[in-house]
Amino acid sequence: MSAEMSRRRALALAALLLPGAAAAQPANQPGGASAGQPSGPAWPTRPVTLIVPFPAGGGNDAMARIVADKLSAALGQQVVVDNRGGGGGNIGTRAVARAAPDGYTLLLGHTGTISVNPSLFATAGYNPRKDFAPIGLMATMPVVLLAHPSFPGKTIADVIAAAKAAPGKISIGTSAVGTGGYMTAELFKASAGVDVTLVPYKGTGPMMNDLVGGHVQVAFGILAPALGNIEAKTLRVVAVMSRERFPLLPEVPTADESGLPGFESVLHYGLLAPAGTPPAVVARINTALQELVRSEEVGKRIRAEGGAPLTSTPEEYAADIDREETKWSALVRRLGLKGD
Known part of the structure; x- marks a missing residue:
């Protein structure tokens, strides 16, 4: 028997004696986990927690509950809204920043908590650019x-x-x-x-x-x-305070056109995960989120809360966070504002 045939027989015998050996092949080999995919069983296999960093009953809570049920159906697992108020939104936001990046903890993001608080509060405890994986926008609401x-x-x-x-x-x-x-x-x-x-x-x-x-x-x-x-x-x-007139109030002028040129202040709502969450998980949630936000039912509910539906890619949401944080942090520094 040749050396090559002996080697093949030895490998075959090892495979029979050690059934788990096949699962140990490298991730870049056929049958292994592909890059960006969560390890283990397909995600999600248990309920997903959506943290709202404010008490129940407010605008952030309403936005979270609008998408939670529909997202549950899309993902095949319940999305549970968890209100963790306190610290101007910092406590709940910080909890997500420190959570395991496995796709089972999400954040209802909002301009105030993501783009204002890190510069306004010395004790915010998170970096909006480094500590989160933006998933996508869901709504905009003008002040x-x-x-x-x-x-x-x-x-x-x-x-x-x-x-x-x-x-x-x-x-x-x-x-x-x-x-x-x-x-x-x-x-x-x-x-x-x-x-x-x-x-x-x-x-x-x-x-x-x-x-x-x-x-x-x-x-x-x-x-x-x-x-x-x-x-x-x-x-x-x-x-x-939006640049264009708001669909719910078409007769009401903008600040820009009625005495304060260039003025704009709008709130954006979206979903985020902890930094390091597998890209495949982020992409799956983004796809589901865009589909449900574009639906007539969810769009109607968002408008009933005084908002307008808005979708984006993860990259577009990251760029939005960067623009808004740059704008508001400059104002905080210029005026010496402090939230503590």
């Missing part, structure tokens, strides 16, 4: 300037004129320090060159109550909590 009906100003230009006529006398309500409403108010002060008094509230609810009650006359906030009052005419929208 709006709301006013009590008794406020005489009808446009952004009117608000600026009133503020300049009475420095420090006009109070502008916002949600908590670091949120989209608060940062928009700071950007407004800096861009318009006005002296106004900002009144940050612990939550959107208390702010809306004081605005409807006339305790503050104007406020920056998101649209969803104000829709009922807008329809009842107990509040009105002075301007939207």
